[in-house]
Amino acid sequence: KQEVTQIPAALSVPEGENLVLNCSFTDSAIYNLQWFRQDPGKGLTSLLLIQSSQREQTSGRLNASLDKSSGRSTLYIAASQPGDSATYLCAVRSGYNFNKFYFGSGTKLNVKP
Amino acid sequence: KAGVTQTPRYLIKTRGQQVTLSCSPISGHRSVSWYQQTPGQGLQFLFEYFSETQRNKGNFPGRFSGRQFSNSRSEMNVSTLELGDSALYLCASSTGRGPEASRTDTQYFGPGTRLTVL
Numbered sequence: 001k002q003e004v005t006q007i008p009a010a011l012s013v014p015e016g017e018n019l020v021l022n023c024s025f026t027d028s029a030i031y032n033l034q035w036f037r038q039d040p041g042k043g044l045t046s047l048l049l050i051q052s053s054q055r056e057q058t059s060g061r062l063n064a065s066l067d068k069s070s071g072r073s074t075l076y077i078a079a080s081q082p083g084d085s086a087t088y089l090c091a092v093r094s095g096y097n098f099n100k101f102y103f104g105s106g107t108k109l110n111v112k113p
Numbered sequence: 114k115a116g117v118t119q120t121p122r123y124l125i126k127t128r129g130q131q132v133t134l135s136c137s138p139i140s141g142h143r144s145v146s147w148y149q150q151t152p153g154q155g156l157q158f159l160f161e162y163f164s165e166t167q168r169n170k171g172n173f174p175g176r177f178s179g180r181q182f183s184n185s186r187s188e189m190n191v192s193t194l195e196l197g198d199s200a201l202y203l204c205a206s207s208t209g210r211g212p213e214a215s216r217t218d219t220q221y222f223g224p225g226t227r228l229t230v231l
Binding site for chain 2: 031032034036041042043044045046049051052053089091093100101102103104105106
């Protein structure tokens with residue numbers, strides 16, 4: 001059974017700092033890995049999707065990497081801003097036939113002005 | 114293109130009652146998945162519907178059920194509500210294409226329905 005873990009559970013950094021969020025998964029047979037952002041009481045917003053054959057994806061100040069063999073992904077946020085404060089979740093899509101998403105418990109990020 | 118919509122946004126019910134939540138996916142999406150999110154358990158998968166058929170199910174009791182209509186809209190029903198059912202219920206839609214297409218198929222989430230059971 002696929003299990004997804006995110007470390008740390010919470011992170012507080014001063015504005016402008018570069019930071020890395022970690023995600024690990026137990027079964028490397030994945031279709032893709034996706035990073036989401038969730039603001040308090042809201043739904044999830046997709047940030048980046050990395051296909052299983054890819055190593056990284058970039059969007060603006062965000063860069064996500066994937067090492068499928070070791071079951072790890074990182075989300076790098078450059079020059080963090082207070083508006084980046086949110087919970088970040090990673091999810092892997094895996095399984096056979098009718099696959100589904102498995103979510104980590106998230107990293108709550110607070111960027112202090 | 115309109116996003117995923119969920120109604121109602123907030124609900125307050127008492128123990129023992131039942132509740133129905135609704136989700137309208139993005140136009141053209143045939144897959145709708147439901148998730149329960151609580152502070153203690155995080156985001157947990159309930160079930161997925163594709164073309165009016167449940168094709169994936171999480172580990173929830175039979176009190177949780179769902180259905181999908183021919184226009185891909187989906188409803189989720191919880192009967193005999195318990196205090197522990199208080200949560201944010203999220204639905205997500207995707208194209209739901211076959212395994213090979215799954216590599217690029219992303220999920221788009223609605224804003225959620227906040228259910229409080231008293």
